[in-house]
Amino acid sequence: xxxxxxxxxxxxxxxxxxxxxxxxxxxxxxxxxxxxxxxxxxxxxxxxxxxxxxxxxxxxxxxxxxxxxxxxxxxxxxxxxxxxxxxxxxxxxxxxxxxxxxxxxxxxxxxxxxxxxxxxxxxxxxxxxxxxxxxxxxxxxxxxxxxxxxxxxxxxxxxxxxxxxxxxxxxxxxxxxxxxxxxxxxxx
Amino acid sequence: xxxxxxxxxxxxxxxxxxxxxxxxxxxxxxxxxxxxxxxxxxxxxxxxxxxxxxxxxxxxxxxxxxxxxxxxxxxxxxxxxxxxxxxxxxxxxxxxxxxxxxxxxxxxxxxxxxxxxxxxxxxxxxxxxxxxxxxxxxxxxxxxxxxxxxxxxxxxxxxxxxxxxxxxxxxxxxxxxxxxxxxxxxxxxxxxxxxxxxxxxxxxxxxxxxxxxxxxxxxxxxxxxxxxxxxxxxxxxxxxxxxxxxxxxxxxxxxxxxxxxxxxxxxxxxxxxxxxxxxxxxxxxxxxxxxxxxxxxxxxxxxxxxxxxxxxxxxxxxxxxxxxxxxxxxxxxxxxxxxxxxxxxxxxxxxxxxxxxxxxxxxxxxxxxxxxxxxxxxxxxxxxxxxxxxxxxxxxxxxxxxxxxxxxxxxxxxxxxxxxxxxxxxxxxxxx
Numbered sequence: 109x110x111x112x113x114x115x116x117x118x119x120x121x122x123x124x125x126x127x128x129x130x131x132x133x134x135x136x137x138x139x140x141x142x143x144x145x146x147x148x149x150x151x152x153x154x155x156x157x158x159x160x161x162x163x164x165x166x167x168x169x170x171x172x173x174x175x176x177x178x179x180x181x182x183x184x185x186x187x188x189x190x191x192x193x194x195x196x197x198x199x200x201x202x203x204x205x206x207x208x209x210x211x212x213x214x215x216x217x218x219x220x221x222x223x224x225x226x227x228x229x230x231x232x233x234x235x236x237x238x239x240x241x242x243x244x245x246x247x248x249x250x251x252x253x254x255x256x257x258x259x260x261x262x263x264x265x266x267x268x269x270x271x272x273x274x275x276x277x278x279x280x281x282x283x284x285x286x287x288x289x290x291x292x293x294x295x296x
Numbered sequence: 297x298x299x300x301x302x303x304x305x306x307x308x309x310x311x312x313x314x315x316x317x318x319x320x321x322x323x324x325x326x327x328x329x330x331x332x333x334x335x336x337x338x339x340x341x342x343x344x345x346x347x348x349x350x351x352x353x354x355x356x357x358x359x360x361x362x363x364x365x366x367x368x369x370x371x372x373x374x375x376x377x378x379x380x381x382x383x384x385x386x387x388x389x390x391x392x393x394x395x396x397x398x399x400x401x402x403x404x405x406x407x408x409x410x411x412x413x414x415x416x417x418x419x420x421x422x423x424x425x426x427x428x429x430x431x432x433x434x435x436x437x438x439x440x441x442x443x444x445x446x447x448x449x450x451x452x453x454x455x456x457x458x459x460x461x462x463x464x465x466x467x468x469x470x471x472x473x474x475x476x477x478x479x480x481x482x483x484x485x486x487x488x489x490x491x492x493x494x495x496x497x498x499x500x501x502x503x504x505x506x507x508x509x510x511x512x513x514x515x516x517x518x519x520x521x522x523x524x525x526x527x528x529x530x531x532x533x534x535x536x537x538x539x540x541x542x543x544x545x546x547x548x549x550x551x552x553x554x555x556x557x558x559x560x561x562x563x564x565x566x567x568x569x570x571x572x573x574x575x576x577x578x579x580x581x582x583x584x585x586x587x588x589x590x591x592x593x594x595x596x597x598x599x600x601x602x603x604x605x606x607x608x609x610x611x612x613x614x615x616x617x618x619x620x621x622x623x624x625x626x627x628x629x630x631x632x633x634x635x636x637x638x639x640x641x642x643x644x645x646x647x648x649x650x651x652x653x654x655x656x657x658x659x660x661x662x663x664x665x666x667x668x669x670x671x672x673x674x675x676x677x678x679x680x681x682x683x684x685x686x687x688x689x690x691x692x693x694x695x696x697x698x699x700x701x702x703x704x705x706x707x708x709x710x711x712x713x714x715x716x717x718x719x720x721x722x723x724x725x726x727x728x
Contacts (some may be wrong), residue, residue, distance in 0.1 A: 156656060160490035163359075163399025182489045187642025190489025191630040193656040199647065202521070206658060211519030214665035251669075284392055285397070287494035291666060292656035 118232075125240055125266065128273045133223035133244075136295055141204035144295065149267070149274045154200050156193035156280040157181035181281065191271050192292055193280075199258065209213065214291065220249040221294075227261075234267040237276070244296055248289065256289045260296060306335075310724040318713035319687035325716075326499040328605035329725070337724050339603050340365025343543055344446075344453040344466050346552070346605035346616055347371045351450060353379060357400045359415045359489075363618045363626070364456060369442060370394045370404070371452060372415035378448070381454040382417030382439035393439065397490050405532070415512035427711040441670075449478035450485065451614075452603075469541035469700040471598055476591040477609055481579055483636035487614065488646075491628040494655045498667035499674065500604060500619040501719075503627065506663060507598040507606035507615075508546040509538035509711030512688070517661050517666055523654075529568055537596070540693070540709040544602030544718030546711035550595040551699065561595055564610030565648055572644045575637065590698045602718055611649050623671040627664075629654050686712050694706040 128147075135144045146155075159180050168174040184194045195203070207215045227243040246258040265277035280296045308330050313322040314694070316545040325331060347362040348371045359372035361384065368384040370393075384392045386406040393404040393413055403412045403420060412420045417439035426434050444455040446463035448471070453463050455682050460466070466473065476486060479694025496503075515522050515529040522529055554560055562576030583592045596609035604617045615629040631649050652659040673679075696703040704710045 157702075158490055158492055160397040161395065163396040163401050184646075187633075187637075187639040187646065188488065190492070190646070191650065192492060192654055193650050194643075194646065195651070200649050202651070203658065207519050209520040211521075213517060214661045231654070234528075267627040285493070287492075287655050288497075290668070293658050293661040 118230075120265060121232070121238075122228060122230050125238065126228055128266075129225045129228065129242060131159060134200075137219060137221050137223055139207070141207065141295065145201065145204045147273070147275055148197070148200060150197050152195070152197050152200055153196040154193065154276045154280075155278070156282065156296075157183045157191045157193055157212065159282055159284065161285055177281075189211050192282075197231045203295065217251070220247075222247045223296075231252075233265075238264075238266045238268075238273075240264040240266055246296065248294075250290060254290070258289055258294075258296070259283055262296065298506060302497055309724060310720050314716055314720055315683070317687075317690070318716050319685070319690055320683040321686050321712075321716055322683045323674040323676065323679060325594075326501065326671060327622050329622055332619065334723055335619065338363050339719070340367075341456045341617070342460070342722060343457070343599075343603050344444075344455045344460065344463055345603070346451055346601065346614075348380060349446060349450050349454045349487035349614070349632070350379070350452060352398065353452075357402060357415055358545045359394065359396075359401065360398045361394055361396065363616075364454065367456075368392060369454070370415065370417070370419070370439070370620045371454075372417075374414070374416040378416075378446055379452055380416035381445050381452075383441035383442065384439070386411055387419075387439065388422075388435050392468065411437075417441055440475075450547075453479075467545070467601065470547075470594050470599075470601060472700050472720060473539065473541065473547040473594070473596070474601075476549075476587060476594040477599070477607065478647055479586045479633035480583060481636070482582060483634065484498040485632050486635045487519050487630045487632055489631065491630055493626060493628050496621070496625050496627050496664050496668060497527060497623050498625060498664070498671045499622060500617040500625045500665045501715075502670055503615070503617045503663070504600055504604050504606060506667075506714055507548075507608065508600040509548040509598070509709075511538065511548050512707040512709070513598065513663075513666070516644070517662050518541045520662075521658060528564070531560075532597070533706055535595075536706040537696075538693075538704050538706075538708060539699060540704075540711055540714045542602075542718075543714035545600065546714065547599035548597040550597070550713070551590075552595055554589075554593065556593070561593070564595075568648075572641060575641045579634075587617075594699075596677050602715070611653050612645055613649050613653050623668075623675075651697070672711050687715070 132147055162179050182190050184191050204279055206212050210216055224245045225242055229241040231239040233239055242262045246261055248256045249260055261281040263279040264275060266273045267276050313325050327591050340378050345364050348360045352360050353373040356373050356375045359370055362369050362371050369381050370384050372382050373379055384394050386393050388411050389405050389408050391408050393406045401415055405412045419434045421439045422432055442454045443458040444460055446453055446465055446466060461496040517522045535552055537551055538546060538548050540546045559573050560578040562580040563573045597609050600606045606615045612632045613629050614632050620627040622625055629648055633645050686709050689704050693702045693704035693710040
């Protein structure tokens with residue numbers, strides 16, 4: 109199969125996924141979290157592995173596995189792992205509705221955010237599903253001069269339902285050892 | 297940063313910082329560089345500090361990185377099965393020999409000249425020594441060993457103070473409350489995965505204070521998630537007490553009436569699934585095999601061991617507030633869970649941690665925001681004549697007929713007053 113025939117080079121598909129992500133980012137930056145929740149399936153699995161520095165394994169020297177980033181990620185592993193976040197729909201719902209209260213003190217007044225989504229790679233799967241890789245950068249301005257830049261990668265499972273994309277799974281990969289931003293309780 | 301008080305400034309006195317009855321605490325306690333520097337010597341080099349949990353070091357060669365205040369250390373299980381703690385700095389040029397958060401290794405190797413060490417700190421080799429025919433004094437050139445290491449309830453503590461009392465005596469009656477949590481579950485508890493670590497722009501004492509017994513903030517700072525008229529908030533107002541077994545250590549608990557159902561004793565979240573409620577009720581039904589009747593009636597919220605270990609009971613998380621500067625900490629948090637709980641129960645217990653606490657927790661988000669705002673307020677030097685008020689419930693606390701220590705009702709701030717009493721002793725008492 110030539111590269112051009114490979115579905116991952118389907119420009120229209122890439123364009124549609126990109127537009128979906130840009131709209132998603134705009135909804136989040138404009139604090140329309142309740143509308144954002146409409147982009148998420150009821151079976152959503154929203155996870156964020158913890159990231160740590162493992163002891164290098166000398167047996168893997170000279171292979172790519174020696175520096176494999178997966179070995180730095182602590183995922184849920186059923187009930188055997190300790191990720192930073194492993195949310196279903198209820199937790200996602202609570203996270204999106206909580207800020208709309210005067211008593212959500214950490215976000216009242218609300219921070220200002222600006223998200224940039226890039227490096228989008230789309231892999232078509234069975235049943236109108238797509239594995240999508242993307243990166244994000246988010247500028248986050250809290251009170252006064254308390255400004256931060258968040259960066260990370262996302263591994264999504266999108267499905268097309270009635271001609272619209274829905275997020276079924278999202279895994280957010282962060283790049284800190286010691287996290288230097290105020291909170292990861294946000295939507296990325 | 298507050299630079300008014302110099303390190304040897306005679307104005308840095310206990311009377312200037314704390315009211316005699318601890319009803320007022322100066323803003324400079326949180327913001328002064330001089331206070332901070334003295335704390336490193338007099339608190340973090342003198343007391344027992346929590347480093348790691350035994351479940352993180354199952355096999356010989358297993359290690360984790362940790363801190364004692366600002367000092368980086370390695371906690372490792374040696375070939376003899378014993379746990380040793382050594383300071384993570386090469387005796388040759390000072391580099392960290394362990395640069396990982398956790399793992400298993402036969403040797404740590406200093407990057408600069410490949411001096412190598414056992415995980416427990418003993419020098420193994422200096423490659424440059426042999427060609428020179430240089431005789432090596434291995435004992436003098438090993439990683440500096442932390443002199444005292446002891447464990448309680450699987451918790452590994454160490455102290456830089458060789459003269460310190462035993463950990464058992466240091467914890468004293470605090471063990472009664474620690475037992476009520478750590479010995480509650482058949483098969484015990486384990487720490488899962490690496491520490492969740494993040495930086496916060498606050499003073500190290502405020503998170504500690506919060507979990508010693510600040511019940512008063514829960515339904516208020518966290519009002520977006522914990523409604524004041526909700527069943528859990530009502531239960532806390534009715535049965536919540538703070539206990540101080542020894543100044544510096546404290547716990548916030550509910551001492552439930554005997555007739556309380558097993559489900560209500562065990563379950564911290566009314567939204568919990570029926571299977572989780574049943575699992576926790578079953579733990580309570582068998583708790584008499586492990587705990588006293590009074591301990592069985594304790595439904596904990598939080599506890600703290602002086603100076604900087606905290607535990608959130610219902611959200612199963614251990615945490616340590618590592619000082620970095622007057623207004624900066626590195627906060628480390630771990631998920632702690634019953635060893636024998638089935639996988640689907642562990643998943644649900646974990647959700648109550650990650651949704652609420654840790655770097656991505658919604659309650660943590662609010663706490664850390666409040667703590668960093670407190671530090672900004674602590675820097676207003678104009679207000680040094682307006683110390684913070686710690687007087688809520690003053691004098692209401694008293695001994696209790698059923699449980700050890702001094703007990704205050706719900707919003708009594710004696711847990712914090714007694715923390716600063718202990719702190720004052722360390723900071724201004726006789727040099728040890």
